[in-house]
Amino acid sequence: MTVIVVETKNQVISKLCDQIEKTAKESIERNGRFLIGISGGSLATFLTIGLPKVQTDFSKWRLFFCDERLVPVDNPDSTFGLYKRTLIDTNAVNLKDEQFVTVKQGLSAEAAAQDYAKQLTAYFPDGSVPRFDMLLLGMGPDGHTCSLFPGHALLNETSKWVASITDSPKPPPSRITLTFPVINNARVCVFAISGKEKAEMVKRILVNKEDLPSTRVKPTSGELYWIMDKEAGAYVNTS
Numbered sequence: 251m252t253v254i255v256v257e258t259k260n261q262v263i264s265k266l267c268d269q270i271e272k273t274a275k276e277s278i279e280r281n282g283r284f285l286i287g288i289s290g291g292s293l294a295t296f297l298t299i300g301l302p303k304v305q306t307d308f309s310k311w312r313l314f315f316c317d318e319r320l321v322p323v324d325n326p327d328s329t330f331g332l333y334k335r336t337l338i339d340t341n342a343v344n345l346k347d348e349q350f351v352t353v354k355q356g357l358s359a360e361a362a363a364q365d366y367a368k369q370l371t372a373y374f375p376d377g378s379v380p381r382f383d384m385l386l387l388g389m390g391p392d393g394h395t396c397s398l399f400p401g402h403a404l405l406n407e408t409s410k411w412v413a414s415i416t417d418s419p420k421p422p423p424s425r426i427t428l429t430f431p432v433i434n435n436a437r438v439c440v441f442a443i444s445g446k447e448k449a450e451m452v453k454r455i456l457v458n459k460e461d462l463p464s465t466r467v468k469p470t471s472g473e474l475y476w477i478m479d480k481e482a483g484a485y486v487n488t489s
């Protein structure tokens with residue numbers, strides 16, 4: 251695990267985007283494509299600011315959702331809707347709707363999760379657990395990541411690639427989420443964190459090593475980066 255603490259939120263975005271550019275280049279050289287999972291919340295803001303500066307062939311990118319809220323795309327809570335409004339429709343980057351593997355609308359949470367897992371098989375056809383090139387993760391102030399919340403039964407899901415949740419403690423209640431077997435099979439996982447409201451939780455995870463959802467992100471044969479500003483990393487000693 252590599253922990254990087256920088257001065258400002260803008261530097262977090264810059265470090266995050268350096269890592270994205272590097273991993274995209276390696277993935278495209280190796281496989282001719284870049285399969286990246288993205289999160290919502292503050293991570294979406296970081297990407298909206300940073301992604302336009304990333305030097306890459308965006309046509310080789312396929313974007314997936316580490317989690318998604320089950321609301322219509324035009325609802326402000328929709329993560330795809332957010333990226334669509336800020337990155338795609340504005341032409342801020344050369345990405346088209348079709349490059350995003352989106353959650354099918356109008357299904358129950360369980361059916362949406364099953365359908366999303368089925369969509370993944372088009373990119374990971376050999377039946378083994380998907381191995382994303384990169385997953386970009388956020389961490390909520392309660393330690394959740396993706397839609398995996400503290401104390402929730404989904405933390406122990408071992409067979410499904412994508413699971414549904416209908417009792418999310420953070421609204422909206424219905425969501426789908428990648429599960430730990432998939433998250434921990436990624437080549438590169440990156441947390442990008444900013445702000446003093448995250449400092450206490452960062453300490454509980456990285457210093458005290460308490461068993462919280464974000465602590466369980468430990469790629470089995472991949473790399474893990476925690477990038478944060480000095481407010482979020484107030485209790486982290488990197489020397």
Ligand SMILES: O=C1O[C@H](COP(=O)(O)O)[C@@H](O)[C@H](O)[C@H]1O
Binds near residue numbers: 387390
């Ligand atoms: O609800 C969610 O929260 C997490 C964390 O969001 P943040 O705004 O505190 O960074 C996010 O990573 C996830 O994708 C989202 O659905």
